[in-house]
Every structure is written in C-alpha cells, then in structure tokens.
Amino acid sequence: MELPRQRLLVVSEELDEAELAALKFLSLEHVPMRRLEAIQKAQDFFEALQEKGMIEAGSLAFLKELLYRLGRIDLLEAQLGSSREEMERELQIPGRAKVSAYRYLLFQLSEDITEDELKSFKFLLGKELPKCRLNPKTTMLDVFIEMEKKGILGEDNLSMLKSLCAEINIILLKRIEEYELNLFGEEEMCIPEEQRGSTRGPEAHARWLASSVAPDSPGSWNESSQLEAYKMTSRPRGVCLILNNHNFAKAREAVPEPKNMKDRNGTDVDAAALRRVFSKLHFTIAEYRDLTAEEIRKIVNIYRCEDHKDKDCFVCCILSHGKKGIVYGVDGQEVPIQELTTSFTGQNCHSLAGKPKVFFVQACQGDACQKGVTIETDSGEQDSSVETDARFQLDCIPAEADFLLGMATLQDYVSYRSPRQGTWYIQALCQHLEYSCPRGEDILTILTAVNQEVSRKSCKPNAEKQMPQPSFTLRKKLIFAVN
Structure with missing residues (x-):
C-alpha cells in the first residue's frame, strides 16, 4: 500500500512555523536532534519520520498522535480519518502512545507560558x-x-525547571508535580529525585497521558455529586465587566485632598490577565478605565439595564483603591460595594434572576501596613483607625441567592500590589481559573486554592500577610465550562 502522499502534502501546507517546531519537539525521542534542526519545511519533517519508520504504508498512527497532541483535530479528521474520541481511547492503552509523557508535559507547559513569563x-x-x-x-x-x-533538564532531572516555575508561576509547578505523582506515586515522591527509579512502566505513562489529554469535562461533577450546577452553555457566557482605576490624579488635586492616593501601577497587568482568562471562558469583555465614583455608578447602571436573557452569568471585576466596604473612584469619592452588587438582584435586573452574579474586588479594606521596597497597597489612606465590624462581608452582597463576592483581603486589612507583576490576589485568581476550569473544578474549590496561595506570600521586611475572602449565596455549583 502506498503512502497517501497527497494527504501528507495537504497536512504539511496547513501547518505553520510554530506548529512545525512543536511537532519536531514532540518527535525528539524518535528523530535525532541534529536531523530535526536542519528541517525547515513540514514535507521534510514527514520524510524524516518515514526514514525512521514512524510513518509507514498503512500506518499513520504516530502522525495522528502528533496532530492530536497539537490540537489540530480538523486535520486529524479531514485528512487522516480519525477523531478526538478515537484518539482518546487509543492513547489510554499502555504502549500505544509514542510521544513520551515527559516531552508532552514540556509541550503543555510551553503552551501555557505567557510572553512575560518566557x-x-x-x-x-x-x-x-x-x-x-x-x-x-x-x-x-x-x-x-x-x-x-x-x-539541566531531563526526564529524571526536573529540579531546576521546578525551581524556575516556583519563582515564575506556581501553576506550572503544580502541573509538574501532578505529572510526577502520576508516574511515581506518593511513596516514591518522598524519595529524592536522583534516587527514584529511572524507568516507569507503560501503564504509568498511559495513566498520565490519559489524564492530561482527556481531563474531566466541565460539568462532569454533576454525575458524581448530588449538587446541581448552574447552566453554563450560552455563547457568549455573559459579560465580564472590568472597572480598572489606575490614575488618581483627580483625587490628589481635590481641595481639600480627600485621601493620599497614589496611582495604582501594575493594575493594567491585572486587567490584561482578567481579559485573557475570561475571554478563554467565553465571556464578552467590557473594560473601563479611570472612572470617577459617578462614572462607576453610570457604567454599572448601563449593564444593570442590559438584557441578559440569552446569557448564563454576569461577572464584574473592580480594580481600585478602597477601604472597608467601599471602593474609590479616581476622584477620591466613595462607592459602597453593596450598592454595586445590589444593582444586579432579581428585582433590579430581571434578566439575571436565578443566574450567578460574580464580583471580584481588588482593593484594600482597611489601613495600609508598612510597605516593602517594590510592594504597594491598594489602600487610599494612611492614618485612619482600624474598624472591627465583623458583619462587613455579608453586608456587601445582597441577601438573595446566586451571588458570589470574591474580596482580595479580609475586612480591616490591606491588599498588596506589585507595580510590575500586578496584585497577589488577581494574579493568583487568574492562574487558578486558567488551570482548574478546564478540569471541571467549581469556583469555590478554585477560590480555596487562591486563598491558600495568597496566604503563603509575605511582604518583606515585616512579613505582612494577606488573606482573601469569598462570600456567597450560591445555590448550585458554579463551573466555568471551557468547551
């Protein structure tokens, strides 16, 4: 049987430079690096695979796997006559996968790394x-x-990569640890890396590859849990409203000056992360910058009056200075958080009745602590006394159902922001949403992980801490489906 060269030609013409580089990387266990480095065209890559017996007459299994790993399901189906489901079943059989678990892990990490992280x-x-x-x-x-x-990197030498990921993005580190746990098991994970067994059986590789290519589908929790999940199938899911206040010159120019408010350098990093994540979650992004208190009210009222009947959810992210129970406009005037959330109750916004309304607020809720060298706080004041009203969190969301309020910090306390890397809370939130939503985890599980990560951070030199706090009246699981 002759090789379907016409099909290979069509596939080669559809692959761009980055995809070819990925295919070469995934094939490094089968084709020498020196041979791959000289390849500039997909046709030459296919010829190299034929030379090594990885593409043969009547057997395109390896090419099918490569296209599946690459996410080119369109080419897999149209040109090679296979499907996503068929490949998922095939690759769960021990010994069938030819791309090593280690190399596929690295490829997945590369796909998730941002330009700044690179x-x-x-x-x-x-x-x-x-x-x-x-x-x-x-x-x-x-x-x-x-x-x-x-x-300094290899299948049995991941230490440096893990150290780098711990510094740059903790979610990447968790991906590696998940891979190791599947391959080694809990007992062997306690052994130093250099002393672990150098070989893992095909069953271990198949187990990790299966878990990495076929994660639990969003909503699959419903099959094993009695708790119903909110409907999350509309396209788009709904609006993600981002109110991003950076420039507080108006507040500083006011006479008398209401608060000593610095510009919130780093907030645009947060806004970019929120745009990226909620776009992936199929939300329509609406971002507004540098709003006065009155402008915040007007924008919120616009979306309160909008018809959300064809949408499944509403998300509002507020990035600003604040104090207990309020956020500031760039003019230094106060807007109660409860006023914003109450705008979207069933009575005030009929088309969102029974649907989840989610608010994430990055702002201080109390006095600023002593700051480290590159850390700022999102408090608008320096000298006000600490309040102790423990009812604050519940008072900020309406008593009726289907609300979630994620606060960057506990009542009375500051939250921290890096001028270069954004805030501890929003960055952790976005990383965990990006990692956990494709795995079908619900929002409260995700926010618990965010709490854990942020609570581990400290602001030197005095080791101040920050603890986020979610409040909610949700009646069902809230799972942001990716598909």
Whole structure:
C-alpha cells in the first residue's frame, strides 16, 4: 500500500512555523536532534519520520498522535480519518502512545507560558545558557532544548525547571508535580529525585497521558455529586465587566485632598490577565478605565439595564483603591460595594434572576501596613483607625441567592500590589481559573486554592500577610465550562 502522499502534502501546507517546531519537539525521542534542526519545511519533517519508520504504508498512527497532541483535530479528521474520541481511547492503552509523557508535559507547559513569563525564564537562565541562545526570537521550546543540551533538564532531572516555575508561576509547578505523582506515586515522591527509579512502566505513562489529554469535562461533577450546577452553555457566557482605576490624579488635586492616593501601577497587568482568562471562558469583555465614583455608578447602571436573557452569568471585576466596604473612584469619592452588587438582584435586573452574579474586588479594606521596597497597597489612606465590624462581608452582597463576592483581603486589612507583576490576589485568581476550569473544578474549590496561595506570600521586611475572602449565596455549583 502506498503512502497517501497527497494527504501528507495537504497536512504539511496547513501547518505553520510554530506548529512545525512543536511537532519536531514532540518527535525528539524518535528523530535525532541534529536531523530535526536542519528541517525547515513540514514535507521534510514527514520524510524524516518515514526514514525512521514512524510513518509507514498503512500506518499513520504516530502522525495522528502528533496532530492530536497539537490540537489540530480538523486535520486529524479531514485528512487522516480519525477523531478526538478515537484518539482518546487509543492513547489510554499502555504502549500505544509514542510521544513520551515527559516531552508532552514540556509541550503543555510551553503552551501555557505567557510572553512575560518566557522573558522571566530567559532572565533567570542567563548564567546557565549561552546568551546567543536567549535572543528575542527564542521560544519556550527552544529554551527547553537548550536546557536539555546543558544537562539541566531531563526526564529524571526536573529540579531546576521546578525551581524556575516556583519563582515564575506556581501553576506550572503544580502541573509538574501532578505529572510526577502520576508516574511515581506518593511513596516514591518522598524519595529524592536522583534516587527514584529511572524507568516507569507503560501503564504509568498511559495513566498520565490519559489524564492530561482527556481531563474531566466541565460539568462532569454533576454525575458524581448530588449538587446541581448552574447552566453554563450560552455563547457568549455573559459579560465580564472590568472597572480598572489606575490614575488618581483627580483625587490628589481635590481641595481639600480627600485621601493620599497614589496611582495604582501594575493594575493594567491585572486587567490584561482578567481579559485573557475570561475571554478563554467565553465571556464578552467590557473594560473601563479611570472612572470617577459617578462614572462607576453610570457604567454599572448601563449593564444593570442590559438584557441578559440569552446569557448564563454576569461577572464584574473592580480594580481600585478602597477601604472597608467601599471602593474609590479616581476622584477620591466613595462607592459602597453593596450598592454595586445590589444593582444586579432579581428585582433590579430581571434578566439575571436565578443566574450567578460574580464580583471580584481588588482593593484594600482597611489601613495600609508598612510597605516593602517594590510592594504597594491598594489602600487610599494612611492614618485612619482600624474598624472591627465583623458583619462587613455579608453586608456587601445582597441577601438573595446566586451571588458570589470574591474580596482580595479580609475586612480591616490591606491588599498588596506589585507595580510590575500586578496584585497577589488577581494574579493568583487568574492562574487558578486558567488551570482548574478546564478540569471541571467549581469556583469555590478554585477560590480555596487562591486563598491558600495568597496566604503563603509575605511582604518583606515585616512579613505582612494577606488573606482573601469569598462570600456567597450560591445555590448550585458554579463551573466555568471551557468547551
């Protein structure tokens, strides 16, 4: 039987440069690196696979797996006559997968790493890798290959990569730990890396590959839990309203000056993260910058009056200065959080009745603590006394059902913001949403993980801490479905 060369030609013409680089990376266990480095066209890549017997007459299994790993289901179905479901079943059989679990892990990590995170990897590896290999065009896959060449990364040598991920993005570290747990098991995980068994059976590889390519579908919790989930199938899911206050010059110019409010440097990093994550979750993004208190009220009223009948959810993210129970407009005037949330009760917004209304508020809720060198607080004041009204959190959301309010910090306390990396809370929230939503985890489980991560951080030199707090009147599981 002759190879379907016409089909291979069509597939090769559909692959772009980045996809070809990914296919070459995933094939490194089967084709020598020196041979792959010389390849610039997909047709040449396919010829290299044929030379190594990875593509043969009547057997395109490896190419099917590569396209599946790459996410090109369209080519898999149209040109190779296979489907996502067929591949999921096939790859769960021990020994069928030809892409190693280790290499697929690295590929997945590269897909999740942002441009800023890639720059951080290059910076931290500046003394380990040649500078000429860390130029602006170097991709994360290129970085992994250079780390392998230097002997600081390998299937049994993940220590440095884990250390880097711990510094740059804790979610990436958790991905690696999840991979290790599936391959080694809990008992062997307690053994130092260099003393663990050097080989894992095909069953262990198949188990991790299956879990990584076929995660629990969003909503699958319903099958094992008696608790119903909110409907989350509309496209778009709803509006994600982002109120992003950065420039507080108007507040500083006021006579008398209401508060000593600095500009909120770093807030745009938060806004970008929220846009990215909620776009992936199929929300329509509506962002407004530098609003006065009155403008905040007007914008909220616009979306209160909007018809949400074809939407399943409403999300509002508020990034500003604040104090207990309020957020500030850029003019230094106060807006009670309860006023904003109450705007979307069933009585005030009929089309959202019975649907989840989610609010994330990044703002201080009390006095500012002593700051570290590069850390700022989102408090608008410096000297006011600490209040102790423990009823604050519940008072901020309406008594009726279907509300969730995620606060960056507990009552009376500050929240912290890095001018370069954004706030502790919003960054952790976005990372955990991005990691956990595709796995079908509900929002309260995700917010608990956010609490854990933020609570572990500290603001030097006095080791001040921050603890977020969610309040909710949800009646069902809230799962942000990705599909």
